[in-house]
Amino acid sequence: MGLIVQKYGGTSVGDAKRIHNVANQVIEEKEKGNDVVVVVSAMGKSTDHLVELAKGISEHPSRREMDMLLTTGEQITISLLAMALAEKGYQAISLTGWQAGIQTESVHGNARIIGIDPDRVEQALKQGNIVVVAGFQGITEDGSISTLGRGGSDTTAVALASAIKADKCEIYTDVTGVFTTDPRYVKEARKLLSVSYDEMLELAHLGAGVLHPRAVEFAKNHQIQLEVRSSLIREAGTIIEEEVKMEQNLVVRGVAFEEDIMRITIIGLPNSLTGLSRIFTALAENQINVDIIIQSTLQDQLTNLSFSIKSENLNETIKVLEERKDVLKYEKIESEGNLAKVSIVGSGMASNPGVAAEMFEVLSMNHIEVKMVSTSEIKVSTVIEQDRMLAAVEALHEAFKLSGLPVNS
């Protein structure tokens, strides 16, 4: 007898029929003799609907009140799923984030989990319940309701799995697993049987969108075995764990991409020890995620600093920087939009020089200009013009021989 955490996203619980479908899958696991904790997101487009409601009231609602508003979405789903399970004759209980002991830092809109008190979930399991927990939400130290930000339900599932020492954490989603690239755009995309945490982390960070990066980090740190699989199609998904059988010694395991990137360039920035930290601390305090940062400084000269952000953060980024113009003493800010990020990812890359060079060569042969570059041990990211994004992805997918993999490898 095992203990399984399952997580179902918004599409999987989008209407009454789908909620019954999820209930059936949960019951299937329960009937195998396992204890089951289910983490769910808000139904389909309900979060968008709540955001619309808020916009009808205020242009810039406070993050605390947005959290109060948005967390009703998952609260609705947990009650309905618990009802569906009871309707089928199974004892079930729903718990909100705070009831499930999900403690977060005192931030709203994008809080991190700082601890989980598993008592109540464990007690409910002991009483024979299937436990249905609201994803995406927690409680701050002063008792306010907080949210974990986009994709936070994945993090809830993994953190809970760790806290209650679950044997496995299954992430049900609308795709059948992790692919070499996005199958909605590239028909040659192939499903991977397994990937390592680090590879998944880069794929997640790079916008593969299947799993939230925080969830992968958490799983890696606590060595929780994850499986990404479809809630609609019954087939094996992708296992994410430490030891990966190297499939055909592939160097590059996937090509990830992300639209709506902007490059911000701060021009004429005086050399100072504190300048960089001032800029990025201010951005972080305003919950603006900065991705690629490029600067090379020469002694005694004004320099230029470039970094990439999501397009949606443009206005706030400019506002934050302009408010600090007196302190930072730069000349001006420029921004360039309509950019995309394309990255190749693979654990084998670190021991394989020349992969980056090959990537640049493929892009150059396809007349794609590289505007920014960033590298890590297991990935190379480039920022290019958005209208060339898919051409770049297809060329790279082909060049690194990902299209040739059998479907289930």
Add this chain to the structure above:
Amino acid sequence: MGLIVQKYGGTSVGDAKRIHNVANQVIEEKEKGNDVVVVVSAMGKSTDHLVELAKGISEHPSRREMDMLLTTGEQITISLLAMALAEKGYQAISLTGWQAGIQTESVHGNARIIGIDPDRVEQALKQGNIVVVAGFQGITEDGSISTLGRGGSDTTAVALASAIKADKCEIYTDVTGVFTTDPRYVKEARKLLSVSYDEMLELAHLGAGVLHPRAVEFAKNHQIQLEVRSSLIREAGTIIEEEVKMEQNLVVRGVAFEEDIMRITIIGLPNSLTGLSRIFTALAENQINVDIIIQSTLQDQLTNLSFSIKSENLNETIKVLEERKDVLKYEKIESEGNLAKVSIVGSGMASNPGVAAEMFEVLSMNHIEVKMVSTSEIKVSTVIEQDRMLAAVEALHEAFKLSGLPVNS
């Protein structure tokens, strides 16, 4: 500087425009130098929408999960109202029932408040906030979310007013005050300037619908001054307090009525000391409210017992009684529907014999058959056929000279 609790019902917060309107009224009170706590219900028809969602999942959802579901309604309203207040430049904070310290008994669907921990509300006020609290909801001892049943937001407001020692509790609704009878049906209805708690209690119990009886009871027990007034029309409402200046020495202050009543008759019930308590304990345990009870027992004979319930409780009432047929040993159950209750209410009645007789005479002159009667110190209730209800109300309103009152007396 005073401390005011205001309560706004579902119609008053039905859309973004109305929420802004409520925010303006709250601010008006704040600008007078008062501290304000606002209690709100779920927006307009949102509770009905949630009930529909549940019905799509399960025919008999558990009360606990219904509470989990329904309480999202007020949580949405509190966040939106707090946003509207902030948008207008006022510091505001929203609190759910459990955050506001509303502790209830461990019952779902119809829980009573057993205590309020006012710390958090008081602290938020001290920090300069307008505090927006979710009505209708609380938390049980084991940390589950509970609801107070229909009209529960009124009770939240009054109980909070008592706990934080507010100077006044204003109940904003879609009518301008308490009337001699329902002005939607009887155009001669007139607003009362003030009523006593007991009169209001009878009016509320009898379905006048303006204020929830529990809220009035609570206000009476804690001597909280209530005012019922309109959220849309700016005019003085009706004050509910202990000392009422007797308006023109009126004996009868109002005519209340309620549709959809059923009479249940248990036929051939053996005389026993425990029979009555068994029946009504079983009904109470199933949250079925029984109103009028009629029985006159003769020694050593089988008797008949009649009582009235709301039509919506018919199926469950029959079920509860049939399950206990072996114990209760009655012959059969009969039920009669399409009934209504019509009552006259007034503090002066106790010292004025013959008021009940006058009522029966008025009904008889109008050829209205009285099927059940119940009396208290300050009211006489009759159950009659539903299609004669309005005729009865109009005749009584006229006969007891309520139509002649000036509008604001």
